[in-house]
């Protein structure tokens with residue numbers, strides 16, 4: 433039971449730390465300090481749901497005595513960002529190099545087993561199924577296409593196979609016409625494809641020896657999932673995948689992830705403008721190993737801009753603040769291709785497109801950033817701005833919430849959430865979000881204020897919030 437003698441704040445911090453440790457141990461998911469408030473809110477919510485005090489809940493959670501509890505937590509703790517044909521160059525490599533090699537190697541057994549690990553809502557596995565449909569040499573082949581995830585909600589959506597046009601944003605027209613039928617305000621996948629795949633609730637952080645049998649898979653897609661795991665969980669998941677991959681099997685990671693310093697069991701392959709791994713057979717020379725310099729990481733997203741590029745981006749930002757949008761865009765365009773892909777440059781470019789009213793372009797740039805770092809709060813924020821500008825307020829709200837959750841020091845999403853709450857007549861949420869904005873504005877980063885403050889500085893924004901909050905408390909519409 434909660435010790436009444438313990439100060440509530442200390443107990444809460446302790447409880448949150450324990451909650452975080454249990455989540456890491458059980459699900460493998462690692463959360464930085466800046467996400468403690470999100471964990472605290474989730475813990476509070478689960479305590480209220482179970483009507484338990486923190487200690488009883490955490491004891492039961494740790495001993496696995498709350499049936500279905502980790503499945504209930506998973507949707508709150510994971511990021512299911514995905515879409516069809518994501519990083520299409522990987523699918524080109526698959527179609528033209530990897531699958532022909534595997535089909536040739538398996539021509540006697542006529543069996544091919546493909547896994548999408550961390551499949552989210554299924555777009556990746558269905559894309560694999562589409563590619564396979566073109567290549568399968570005959571009906572006597574036994575093709576397994578399996579998607580696994582620890583979030584039961586995304587698996588339900590995957591099985592339903594009903595998608596919005598946003599999930600199809602990178603889908604070639606021919607594939608859209610061939611595999612999708614319009615349904616309501618979205619699309620549903622052809623039955624042939626739905627019947628070709630299976631989805632299973634599997635946690636990559638669990639040993640599950642029956643699942644990870646040696647040689648169980650010929651090809652594993654584990655894109656944008658290992659990056660969420662703590663070091664031990666990551667090593668465990670990688671060891672299980674490696675063990676279950678056939679000796680000549682292939683592993684695909686996310687665009688900006690690598691196995692450097694993590695495994696010597698693979699040869700790094702580079703074709704079609706992309707990287708992927710082939711499991712190394714034991715007699716292959718060590719020189720063929722993947723280079724060993726950095727772990728699975730979003731290296732591209734994290735790499736700092738070159739000094740001269742950083743100066744240019746800074747100049748472009750100043751021009752943006754002065755509303756010299758064309759000049760700012762010209763500076764960014766003068767950067768080399770790599771520098772233009774730096775996160776700061778991408779966000780600024782997206783804001784420039786937004787100012788021109790080119791929402792789809794702005795959103796694409798933000799999504800490019802998310803493919804490298806799905807937790808990039810500013811990218812979610814830019815998408816929210818785009819959605820709000822086009823009147824899709826429900827989607828905007830979700831993205832603002834996500835931005836605020838991913839970076840708990842980010843004030844501006846809360847300002848928009850306050851406005852959205854006011855528009856829908858939710859006075860409580862309006863006041864709450866304004867108060868939150870005010871509290872966070874105090875320490876909001878100057879860079880973000882320059883980008884997203886709409887020309888207002890910290891003090892002006894604080895004054896606006898105070899006035900609006902005072903009027904809201906007095907019950908007046910601002």
Ligand SMILES: C[S@@+](CC[C@H](N)C(=O)[O-])C[C@H]1O[C@@H](n2cnc3c(N)ncnc32)[C@H](O)[C@@H]1O
Pocket residue numbers: 459460461510511512513514515518549550551552553556580581582583586634635636637654655656657660686806
């Ligand atoms: C960003 S999505 C990646 C989707 C897809 N692979 C792609 O790249 O488009 C990450 C997915 O990994 C899943 N995930 C995270 N930790 C996991 C774990 N320990 N076991 C299984 N799935 C996990 C999440 O639930 C989420 O759906």
